[in-house]
Amino acid sequence: MGYAVVSLGLTKFYGKLLAVDNVYFNVQENEIFGFLGPNGAGKTTTIRMLTGLTKPTKGTARIFGHDILKETLTAQKYFGVVPETSNIYDYLSAWDNLMFMGELYRVPKHEREKYGRELLEIFGLYERRYDKVKGFSKGLKRRLTIAMALIHRPKLLFLDEPTSGLDVRSTVIIRNIIRKLNREGVTVFLTTHNIEEANVLCDRVAIIYKGKIVAIDTPEKLK
Ligand SMILES: Nc1ncnc2c1ncn2[C@@H]1O[C@H](COP(=O)(O)OP(=O)(O)O)[C@@H](O)[C@H]1O
Ligand SMILES: [Mg+2]
The missing domain is CATH 3.40.50.300 (P-loop containing nucleotide triphosphate hydrolases)
Incomplete structure (x- = not known):
């Protein structure tokens, strides 16, 4: 190995x-x-x-x-990185934060949308995907930050x-x-x-x- x-x-x-x-x-x-x-x-x-x-x-x-x-x-x-302090945008939705990160990593649109949906499911965020992150608890924000670090697989x-x-x-x-x-x-x-x-x-x-x-x-x- x-x-x-x-x-x-x-x-x-x-x-x-x-x-x-x-x-x-x-x-x-x-x-x-x-x-x-x-x-x-x-x-x-x-x-x-x-x-x-x-x-x-x-x-x-x-x-x-x-x-x-x-x-x-x-x-x-x-690699993906989950920093100590969150790098998410409070005034974007969970979905837009993920897609934005996907674009930064140049993940093709079809892939970032497909994998973005999967990540939201895994992280228990799918129901809240269109909510602004501003209202999220600290735990939800941390989960989203990890999901974002994984958008380019x-x-x-x-x-x-x-x-x-x-x-x-x-x-x-x-x-x-x-x-x-x-x-x-x-x-x-x-x-x-x-x-x-x-x-x-x-x-x-x-x-x-x-x-x-x-x-x-x-x-x-x-x-
Ligand atoms: N940008 C910086 N400028 C000056 N000192 C720093 C900076 N970042 C960290 N340090 C100092 O370097 C040491 C290690 O910090 P850090 O790597 O943040 O430790 P940890 O993550 O284990 O808490 C600490 O003494 C900290 O004060
Ligand atoms: Mg530290």
């Missing part, structure tokens, strides 16, 4: 602050890989480097074999703290969706500050503290 993500010494300085310190890890194709660490550990910065939103100070990474610095556009075709999904700030019901729904996507072949890289989340969701976990990876193993072995 190949690697979905290979991090080769990713490093990020913000001025003098070393936010991510020479990080090495591999994510196997088809696993759910978690980055577990407290606030400020460097989780978001790592995701931002992997997805091309922030340039590493040093080091690089490969996404399905493609260097994120030298083959950025190719690498980006393989990526093989890899990055989720930054997918359940943080959500109620128990929404948390359960989102964890189940993540498991379902993974069973259907999507590799998942997620971050969390919640040890329970890492335990119940991840095949393997990297523990990150002050920018350094201090351990990588299965949740059972890390206990």
Whole structure:
């Protein structure tokens, strides 16, 4: 089996602050890989480097074999990203948000409409597809954000703290969706500050503290 993500010494300085310190890890194709660490550990910065939103100070990474610095556009075709703060437009409907994202990713109209309907069904949003997102609960918004990250059918999904700030019901729904996507072949890289989340969701976990990876193993072995 190949690697979905290979991090080769990713490093990020913000001025003098070393936010991510020479990080090495591999994510196997088809696993759910978690980055577990407290606030400020460097989780978001790592995701931002992997997805091309922030340039590493040093080091690089490969996404399905493609260097994120030298083959950025190719690498980006393989993944979707669910950022920590939502990227949805409150004054558009759920459907229009999805279709807009589909257009940005240049998904042909017929495909984005077909897959958009499927995603809304999977995420329990179909009945509300023409409602403005403004009236949605936090949990519904998070579900829509994940659906939007999937509109181009990526093989890899990055989720930054997918359940943080959500109620128990929404948390359960989102964890189940993540498991379902993974069973259907999507590799998942997620971050969390919640040890329970890492335990119940991840095949393997990297523990990150002050920018350094201090351990990588299965949740059972890390206990
Ligand atoms: N744009 C930025 N400018 C300066 N410092 C930043 C910036 N983004 C993050 N940091 C700092 O880098 C460190 C890691 O942050 P972050 O990657 O957001 O951690 P996490 O997602 O694990 O909470 C923190 O000390 C944070 O304050
Ligand atoms: Mg963060």
